[in-house]
Amino acid sequence: MSSVVLRTENVTQRFGGLCAVSNASIEVREGEIVGIIGPNGAGKSTLFNDITGLYTPTEGKIYFYDQDITGKKPYEITKLGLARTFQNIRLFPTMTVLENVMLGAHCRTKANLLDVVLHTRRNKKEEQDIRERALDILRITELYDFRYNYATSLPYGMQRRLEFARAIASNPKILMFDEPAAGMNEEETQDLNVFIKKLQDMGYTILLIEHDMKLVMNICERIYVLDHGALISHGTPEQIRSDPRVIEAYLGKEE
Amino acid sequence: MARKILQGWAKWEKYINAFLLLVAVVFPILFTRPYLINVGVMCLIYVLLSLSLNILTGYMGITGLGWAGFFGIGAYTAAILATRFQVNFLLTFLAAAVVSAIFGLIIGLPTLKLSGRYIAIVTMAFCEIMRTLEVNLDGLTRGSRGIPNIPKIGFGEFNFSRTVQYYLILAIVVLTMIVITRLMNSRVGRGILSVKDDDIAASAMGVNPFRYKVMTFAIAAMFAGLAGAFYAHYIGFIDPTSFTFDQSTIIISMTIIGGLGNVMGSVLGAVTLTVLPEILRPLMDVRQIVYGVLMVITMLVRPMGVLGGFNLRHIRQQMGIGKEEKARELSSTEN
Numbered sequence: 001m002s003s004v005v006l007r008t009e010n011v012t013q014r015f016g017g018l019c020a021v022s023n024a025s026i027e028v029r030e031g032e033i034v035g036i037i038g039p040n041g042a043g044k045s046t047l048f049n050d051i052t053g054l055y056t057p058t059e060g061k062i063y064f065y066d067q068d069i070t071g072k073k074p075y076e077i078t079k080l081g082l083a084r085t086f087q088n089i090r091l092f093p094t095m096t097v098l099e100n101v102m103l104g105a106h107c108r109t110k111a112n113l114l115d116v117v118l119h120t121r122r123n124k125k126e127e128q129d130i131r132e133r134a135l136d137i138l139r140i141t142e143l144y145d146f147r148y149n150y151a152t153s154l155p156y157g158m159q160r161r162l163e164f165a166r167a168i169a170s171n172p173k174i175l176m177f178d179e180p181a182a183g184m185n186e187e188e189t190q191d192l193n194v195f196i197k198k199l200q201d202m203g204y205t206i207l208l209i210e211h212d213m214k215l216v217m218n219i220c221e222r223i224y225v226l227d228h229g230a231l232i233s234h235g236t237p238e239q240i241r242s243d244p245r246v247i248e249a250y251l252g253k254e255e
Numbered sequence: 256m257a258r259k260i261l262q263g264w265a266k267w268e269k270y271i272n273a274f275l276l277l278v279a280v281v282f283p284i285l286f287t288r289p290y291l292i293n294v295g296v297m298c299l300i301y302v303l304l305s306l307s308l309n310i311l312t313g314y315m316g317i318t319g320l321g322w323a324g325f326f327g328i329g330a331y332t333a334a335i336l337a338t339r340f341q342v343n344f345l346l347t348f349l350a351a352a353v354v355s356a357i358f359g360l361i362i363g364l365p366t367l368k369l370s371g372r373y374i375a376i377v378t379m380a381f382c383e384i385m386r387t388l389e390v391n392l393d394g395l396t397r398g399s400r401g402i403p404n405i406p407k408i409g410f411g412e413f414n415f416s417r418t419v420q421y422y423l424i425l426a427i428v429v430l431t432m433i434v435i436t437r438l439m440n441s442r443v444g445r446g447i448l449s450v451k452d453d454d455i456a457a458s459a460m461g462v463n464p465f466r467y468k469v470m471t472f473a474i475a476a477m478f479a480g481l482a483g484a485f486y487a488h489y490i491g492f493i494d495p496t497s498f499t500f501d502q503s504t505i506i507i508s509m510t511i512i513g514g515l516g517n518v519m520g521s522v523l524g525a526v527t528l529t530v531l532p533e534i535l536r537p538l539m540d541v542r543q544i545v546y547g548v549l550m551v552i553t554m555l556v557r558p559m560g561v562l563g564g565f566n567l568r569h570i571r572q573q574m575g576i577g578k579e580e581k582a583r584e585l586s587s588t589e590n
Contacts, residue, residue, distance in 0.1 A: 052459060078461040090456035092449050094516075096569055103445045107461025113470070116441040117434050127441065148572040170461055 002030040003065070005174050005205045006051065006082070011060035013046050013229075020046040022229045023060070028174065033196065033206045035216040037240075038226035039249060044209040045087060047226070048178055052084050053077045065173075079107040081173035085163040087182060087209075091151040097162055098147040101134040104169025134169055141165040141195075157188045164195070168204075175199065177208040181215050189215055217241065225249065265570035275522075279425055283418045292417050294533055299424040300486050301525035305509040306431050306518065307478030312507070313515035313563070314439060315471040316451035317367075318375040321382025322506045325476045327389060327498030328355045329483025334402040334493050335395065344408045348484045355480020356473045363472035367465060382503050389495040401494025408488045424485055431478055432518050438474075440568060447471055512553045514562030523562060 006028040013021040021043040028034045036044050049055045051062055053074040062070045069077055083104075092100055109130055115123035138144040141161045146154060151162060160180065167175055180196070181189045189212055196219055199206060210216045216223060217237045225233040225240060227249040233240060240246055264271065283292050304326060311319045329351035336342040336350055366377045389396045396402065407414040408423065415423065438444050446467050449457035454464040487493050505528065513524020528546075535542035557563060571577045 054455065054459070073463070074455075074458040075461045075463045078459060084459055086456065086459075090453050090459075092452035092456065094452055094564070094566075095445065095448055096572065099445055099448075102442075103449050103457075103462070104460055106442065106446060106449075109442050111442040113438075113443060113474075116443045117437055119437060123441065130442075148569065148577075150569075166460060 004028070004063075005030050005065060006207065007063045008047070008051065009061040009063070011047065011050055011057045011062065013043070013050055013055060014058045019229050021050065021057075021226075024226070024229075024231050025060075026224050026231070026234075028205060028207050030205055031200065031203070032222065033200055033208070033220050035220035035223045036207070036209045036226060037211070037213070037216055037223060042226040042249075043229040044226055045178060046229075048084065048176060048209060051077075052082065052176065075107065078170055078172075081171070082176065083167035083170045083172035083174075084176040085160075085167055085178055085180065087178040089156075089159045089163055091159060091162060091166075093150060093152040095151060096148050097143055097151055097154065098131070098134055098138065100151045100162060101137055101165050101169045102130050104166035105130045105133065105171070108171050130169075134165075137165045137168050140198075141168075156183055160184070160192075161195075164199075168199075172204070174205040174207060177206065177210075179209055179211060181210060181212040184212075193218055261565060261570060262574060265567040265574065266576060268567050268571075276429065280422075283421050289417060292421055294530065296417075296421050296424055296489060298526045298529045299421070299428050300482055300489070301506070301509060301529050302428050302522050303424070303431060303482040303485075304479055304506045305513060305521035305525040306428070306435060307475045307482065308506055308510045309513075309515065309518070309521045310435060310438075310478070311471060311475035312510055313517065313520070314444070314447050314451065315468065315475075317371060317468065317472070318507075319378045319475070320375045320507060321378040321380070321385075321500065321503050322479060323498045323500070323502035324378070324382035324385040325355050325358065325479035326483040326486070326502065326506070327382075327385050327495075328358050328476075329480030330487040330493050330498070331389060331396055331402070331483075332480070333484035334405045334487040337406050337488065338402055338404065341406070343410065344406075344484075344488055347488070348481060351480045351484030352477045353480075355483070356477035358480075359473040359476025360469065362476075363469040367468040367472060379500070379503070382498070382500055386495050386499055389498065396495075399495060401492055402487075403492045405487050405491045405493070407491065408485075420489055424489075427481065427485065431481075435518055508550060511560050511563075512550060514557075514560035515564065516559070517562040517565055520560050520562035524560065 004027055008024055008026050011021055011024045012019065024047055036047065038044050046055065050057045053072050053076070056071040061068060064080055064082060067080070069080065092103065095103065109126055111123045111126050135144065135147065138147055141164060143158060143162055143165060146158065151159065154162060181192055184192060193215055196206060220237060223235065223237060223240045224231055225246050232245045232249060233243045235243070282295055286292065304322065308319050308322045311317050332351040332354045333347035336347045337344070362377065362381055366374055369377065390399050408420055409415045439447070446457070446462045449460065449462055450464045450467045458464055509524035509528045510521060512528065513522065514520020531546070532542060535545055538545070553561060568577065
């Protein structure tokens with residue numbers, strides 16, 4: 001059995017009286033594509049934010065390769081090898097497409113103030129290296145031709161892809177996509193499907209939140225279902241499809 | 256039309272900069288009247304101040320309303336060292352920059368977790384606190400009597416002429432511009448911009464926003480302190496009235512009107528707002544109106560300042576004449 005990349009242990013997140021996530025324990029193994037689904041407001045994004053350090057869980061622990069990362073800052077977690085995208089795209093508008101991707105490699109580069117101001121050889125070499133790497137990633141994501149455009153001038157679908165590119169640039173062990181297909185049409189979703197499979201072939205482990213059932217059922221090997229903050233089901237797409245609790249959460253109870 | 260001009264500027268930037276530098280270099284040779292050289296020096300001191308604030312406000316996106324506070328720290332550090340301990344100007348400059356940067360850290364560390372507008376108020380209060388300290392720490396600053404007879408810039412008995420001092424501040428300004436340009440076109444600069452654009456996304460991409468804010472604050476304060484040290488030696492007398500909130504307002508007006516996030520913007524803003532009052536001197540009180548109208552028009556037409564937000568490197572890249580592009584073409588033909 002391959003090793004566990006990410007594991008949450010009874011994670012609970014309360015906001016005042018509201019319990020957004022309760023007792024969620026999930027597990028992602030190396031090389032897997034795992035999905036988290038659930039109706040609106042089920043606590044999917046909250047769980048994501050707990051894992052990536054944007055929030056600190058009220059209770060519970062989060063492990064990344066057996067290392068406790070509960071309560072660590074987002075930039076520390078990213079450095080360990082966990083990269084994410086956002087549900088509402090968050091690119092850097094005053095930077096070009098290329099620079100956005102180069103920034104993704106921030107935690108893998110070292111140039112400090114002195115290097116930068118003195119233009120040391122180390123800085124020049126490093127800058128050239130991440131530039132080449134960023135351009136490679138832009139070729140994979142088919143954004144190369146737009147490398148000098150401002151990030152937010154791109155059409156929506158491309159902005160999404162740029163967010164993936166930026167996340168990949170941080171050289172992560174696990175990629176976490178928050179609703180990657182949101183706002184995409186059928187064709188774009190199909191492309192995304194292929195793209196995520198490609199990422200898996202490249203050796204990335206992927207955890208994603210998604211509304212688009214078709215996408216989730218197509219690519220995920222295992223699925224967790226959240227409803228009202230609690231995990232109500234877990235299994236392969238076939239198991240999930242036929243689980244009465246899932247159907248109830250999505251469609252309501254049969255009278 | 257505007258786009259054409261911008262592209263032209265981007266294309267010929269090197270030559271335009273060389274020309275502007277040439278103008279700055281021959282200025283004291285063509286105009287030898289002390290009054291004019293004096294205006295030139297004041298322009299350059301304000302360019303340096305405006306540049307330093309541009310690092311913080313333009314690139315980092317933190318509004319610094321009390322910038323005269325750091326200007327004052329630099330000036331007082333240099334003045335006290337020079338008058339009491341006869342320290343040479345090279346060391347007073349260095350000390351002023353370091354002390355000012357340390358004050359930047361002291362103010363930045365506890366407050367930079369606040370969001371933008373609250374930091375603006377903190378810097379404003381800071382300026383006022385510094386002024387009050389300058390007035391009341393009589394033993395150190397001689398209070399409102401000020402510090403007179405600050406040694407001129409020079410070595411021992413030998414003092415630099417006004418023209419040489421002009422060249423010295425010009426050199427400091429050019430160096431500062433090079434440092435800022437290198438900084439912003441680097442890994443560190445990308446970090447700074449990312450935090451300004453979206454600190455949550457920056458954090459998720461591995462940038463520590465707080466660290467970047469504190470660092471930028473200290474660097475910006477350092478250059479303001481340097482400007483203060485030069486000012487103290489050049490004028491030869493300082494008192495707390497030079498470092499009031501009014502002074503801060505002038506500095507931030509220069510930075511904003513000239514252009515946020517653009518080095519040349521600071522030059523334009525500082526030179527315009529230093530020279531204009533001199534030209535409009537005969538108009539007396541009416542010039543305040545001219546000044547105000549100018550500001551309102553800029554804010555309406557270009558809220559980021561006249562040259563604000565233009566990134567010439569990006570424009571060159573988009574035109575396909577960027578430095579990196581050329582290097583790539585060369586290497587690909589060689590292979």
